[in-house]
Amino acid sequence: MQKRVLIVDDEVSVCDVISRLLERDGVEVVQAYSAAEAIQLLDQERLDCVITDVRMPGGSGIDVLDHARANLPTLPVIILTAQASxxxxxxxxxxxxxYFLRKPFSGDEVRGVVAAAIEMHRTRQENRHLRHELRKAIPQRQIIGKSSSMQEVLKIADKVAGSDCTVLISGESGTGKELFARYIHRNSRRGDRPFVSINCGALPETLLESELFGHMKGAFTGAHRNNDGLFRVAHEGTLFLDEIGEMSPGIQVKLLRALQEREVMPVGGTRPVAIEVRVLAATNRDLEEDVRRGKFRADLYYRLNVVPLRVPPLRERPDDIPLLVEHFLRKACDAEGVPCKRFDAEAARLLKQHDWPGNVRELENIVERAVILVDAREILADALPAAVVRGRGAPSVEELMEGNPTLEALEKRYITKVLDESNWRKKRASQxxxxxxxxxxxxxxxxxxxxGGERNLALLAPSHT
Ligand SMILES: Nc1ncnc2c1ncn2[C@@H]1O[C@H](COP(=O)(O)OP(=O)(O)OP(=O)(O)O)[C@@H](O)[C@H]1O
Ligand SMILES: [Mg+2]
Incomplete structure (x- = not known):
């Protein structure tokens, strides 16, 4: 991948000199002549390193550094300055x-430092990628939850694990449906046999059919050999049909037949093949409603819904949030190889108050992101995304609308209020x-x-709001 470096200096000649030096090493250079411009580029461009001057009109290179540290934790920033201090x-x-480069610098010095910085950035990114892959390879299957609604679901899960019945797991996206499916499988007599998962919404009809039921060599163009299909791959184990509500009517019929007859017909086959599989299905749709509307076959619905298991959304069980936060903190810190971090009281309160439209998955992502972005042991509310922070520190509507301001005046007033309330911590305010x-x-x-300037200005020149 092409190496790319951002150079930030209000003196165009400095940018040009460094550009020419680096281009000799095959580095692509992007230039910015102010901190604001640089910050915008940081958000847009894929970069390996930033070199920034400190003193520039309108904004300091330290702002560029802060922005990079807060949003791009692996990106190295080299500070360039004439200040000898x-x-x-x-x-x-x-x-x-x-690194801190003092002007005047030598060409070799710049080239050496930048090469090392790029190298480090690539290594850091690669490490993060590998850790991420590793984490995916070791599935975490512990179900956290002490709320009564979760305890109830766990009780049902334990019960059905002891039987072979079909279970329809429903719940909003990210509530833990797949986690429950794996839990049921692991605790069943099939636990040491395969658990095979397929997302029924991800494949076109013909492909899904041959994936599920298999196909014979020559059944269609590209079918160069026989394929067993997942019902047989999952032999004596569990087949998890995710997003079952997305299944087309044609496959619904075939699935119903497979469940009733305990056999499947491979695409292009002439003889059905016996199967021995337990089926678990999941959906984040209201399948009963789909049945009423004729979008999902009623007979299949009843065949799948032998035992319904509804995983409640996170906002209905706020007591589970602190436990989950704790759990994901430990998990993310282990994965990063750092000592366990924690959220300060305000951050913890915001996390508990949020309504979590993306449920546990959203919570997990936010905790993981905070652990990566924040180097300190204690994570403050600043590290939480706008959606979680919003509502805190924001002024009331009455306050803002007082005196019927124009749209522009309203924006100005709103931004000023938020800046004041966040003590001019601009990152926090922008969140x-x-x-x-x-x-x-x-x-x-x-x-x-x-x-503190808004009030003084207002005294000098009362605005027309
Ligand atoms: N109670 C829980 N305890 C621990 N981890 C959980 C819990 N619930 C969900 N998770 C984690 O949250 C993430 C999302 O869970 P999962 O994939 O099971 O959700 P899902 O309901 O299948 O979502 P989707 O509908 O988007 O497919 C996973 O990483 C899972 O391990
Ligand atoms: Mg899922």
Whole structure:
């Protein structure tokens, strides 16, 4: 992959000199002439390294560094400055800068530092990728939940594990349907036989049919040999039919037949083949409604829904949130190979209050992201995404609408309030506002907002709002 470096300096000549040096090493260079421009590029471009000047009109290179550290944890940032002060260098490195280059610099020095930085960035990314793959390969199957609704579902799961009956697992996306399917399988007499999972919504009809039931050599173009199909791959084990509600009517008929007759007909085959499989199915749709509307066969629905298992959405069991947070913190920190971190009280409160439309999966992703982004042991609310933070620190509608402001004045007032309430921590403010940091910077400039300045200005020149 092409190596790409961003150079940020208000002096175009400095950008050009460094560009020419690096291009000799086959590095592609992107230039920015202000911090705001750089921040925008950081959000858009795939980069391996950033070199930024510190003092620039309109915004400092330290803002660029902060933005990169907060949003792109693996990206190395090299600070470039004419300031000879040791303190400035120490500050920058403490803030997470990769290297501190003093102007004037030698060509070899720049090339050497950038090459090492790119190398490190590639290694870090590769490591993260490998860790991610590794984690996927070792499935986590522990079900966390002490709420009464979860205890109830677990009780049913334990019971059905002892039998061979078909179970229809329903629940919103990310609630843990597949986790329950695996749990039932593992605790059943089939536990040491295969667990085979297929997403019925992901394949076109003809492909799904041959995947499930198999096909004979020559059954269709490209069928170069016989294929057993997943019903037989899962022999003596469990077949998990995910997103069963997406199955086309044609396959629904064939599935019903397979369940009733305990045999399947491979595509292009002439003789049915016996199967010995337990079937679990899952859906995040209201299948009963689909049956009423004629979208899902009633007979198949009743055949699958021998035991219904409904996994409740996370917002209906907030007591489980702290346990899940704890669990995912431990998991993510183990995976990163760092000592276990924790959320501070405010962050923990925000996590518990959020309504989690993406359920446990959303929670898991947010905890994992925070662990990766925050180096400190304690994770503050800043590290949470806007959707979780929103509602906190945001001013009330009454307050904002007082005096019927124009749209522009309203925006200015809203942004000022949020900045003030977040103590001018711009990253935090941009999260509450639901915009990215570079947009916030632009608006601050456009409205000439300064810390504590809004009130003074208002006194001098009362606005027409
Ligand atoms: N109670 C729980 N305890 C621990 N981990 C959980 C729990 N519920 C869900 N998870 C984790 O959350 C993630 C999502 O779960 P899963 O894939 O089972 O959800 P799903 O309902 O099948 O989602 P979808 O409808 O999107 O397919 C998985 O990583 C799973 O391990
Ligand atoms: Mg699933």
């Amino acid at each position: 040791l303190q400035a260098a120490v500050d920058a490195v403490n803030k997470g800068a990769y 509450i506002l639901g915009i990215d940091a570079s947009t916030l910077y632009r608006k601050i400039q456009r409205y000439h907002l300064t810390k």
